[in-house]
Amino acid sequence: MTTKPMILAVDDEPTALAAIERDVEHEYGADFQIVCATSGSEALAMLKQLKLRNEAVALLLIDQRMPHMTGVELLEQAVELYPDAKSVLLTVPADGDVPIFTIRPAKPDYYLRKPWDSPEENLYPILKDLLADWQVTYRSPSEGLRVIGHRWASNTYRVRDLLARNQVRYEWLDLDTSEEARRLLAALGSERLALPVLLFPDGTWLADPTPIEAAEHFGLRTQAQLPFYDLIIVGAGPAGLGAAVYGASEGLRTLLIEREAPGGQAGMSSKIENYLGFPAGLSGAELTRRALLQAARFGTELLLPHEVNGISVEGSARLVHLVDGATLRCHTVLLATGVSYRTLDVPGSERLNGAGRYARSVTLLVHGPSLDESMSQYLIDQITASPAINVLTSTRVVEVKGKTNLEAITITNTETFETQVLPTTALFVFIGAMPQTGWLAGLVERDEHGYILSGLDMLHDGHRPAGWTLDRDPFPLETSVPGVFVAGDTRLHSMKRVASAVGEGAMSVGLVHAYLRGL
């Protein structure tokens, strides 16, 4: 967006247009940008582009007598795009004294006879008043990305989640409530575009983009820059970020690949209270922001949003394969893929996933007989103290109901077998998490739940893992493939804490150095 609001002058007569432009520029050029069009259709095309670029238009100066589209006809369409812009219709004596617009829905704020002999007397006082009126109600538009969609639609939610978790600022326009959203879609030429629509400050836009398409537009790096890396880290949670900071700071050519957004599980935490050095706690988003800055400052390259779906060995090189078909090469790999939320496997749940709302009161459904088994005491105390939270123990969700968004759930008490339907607009499913390491099957050793084995965990009766060719034992954090390491929640027997994940990430870099020395 430019910094100055616009004044648009429209006249099919080039000499008259030049005179209007000269006079307006002379008085208002310092505060406004003057743009000109020689026909109604050219003016409309211009206004649509300005709208898409989120430019402010303060005033329309429109000649009434134009071929193909009269000034009044243009004004009717222009106010659809810029309802708050002030307008002046320029007439000539032949148009007569009777207003020609009384029967029209769109009326100009002023009628002005041209030519005006003295702009100081006949033009500037009028424009001054109109522009002052406009200024009072004018709100500076957002300078960044705008997202248009339906609040409860799951693909809109996914895009907004991607933007928020990648700390991309945007203006949200809900099609259900925002006139501006409707106007913008009309300016794009279709109100039937697949939603959400992302509108960028340069006027370009994307309808229902894939995460990579969206990321490319908001400036994230989606292509690796080097042909070969010392260390490729898969997953940008605390473990991956920890490894990135230490790897890059110690001179390793380090690439960090993340499929969604940096921060992992920790990035979603509203407050982490037990991380060393932050006695008042800090949000996962803030921790992530700081870690990313630190990693970038040391030269880590971040590739996002890309999912890794394979790793293979080619001599001393390790090959990392991405879902989009690209292959990246390196000496060592760190698997820092954490764990992912388990989803609720009941009828209706998949269809309504992501169509959520904020809540005034919360009912906590707990499968076990109490919270004690699975929750820290300080959290139990906070829940008990909150009047907005109601806890139902020994409870299981058996069905999720709703057409376009959630309307109710059916629950069963596992002790009494009593069933009831609870009306609700949102269901937050938090039923544990599992590693998603199926794509590593046949490459590294994993336990029956998918957790990755490392170091001494792989020595069975003192024997090294099958296929192990080196004449040393695996390093701690090293998997059954030499040069492929694992850190954080995805590692068998890990602590499942932010600090331990960061610590393991940092530790893995020391082991990478030891491995590289042996090459």
Ligand SMILES: Cc1cc2nc3c(=O)[nH]c(=O)nc-3n(C[C@H](O)[C@H](O)[C@H](O)COP(=O)(O)OP(=O)(O)OC[C@H]3O[C@@H](n4cnc5c(N)ncnc54)[C@H](O)[C@@H]3O)c2cc1C
């Ligand atoms: C809501 C919540 C609150 C928490 N609060 C606390 C707390 O207060 N204190 C505390 O100590 N711990 C807390 N934890 C636990 C802590 O967040 C985790 O232990 C920690 O995040 C684990 O870090 P990680 O890097 O191993 O894995 P994760 O944080 O799970 O990160 C793994 C990353 O890898 C990415 N990834 C996975 N597979 C692929 C792939 N194939 N390709 C590319 N990328 C991939 C994921 O998208 C993810 O970003 C909390 C967890 C949650 C969910």
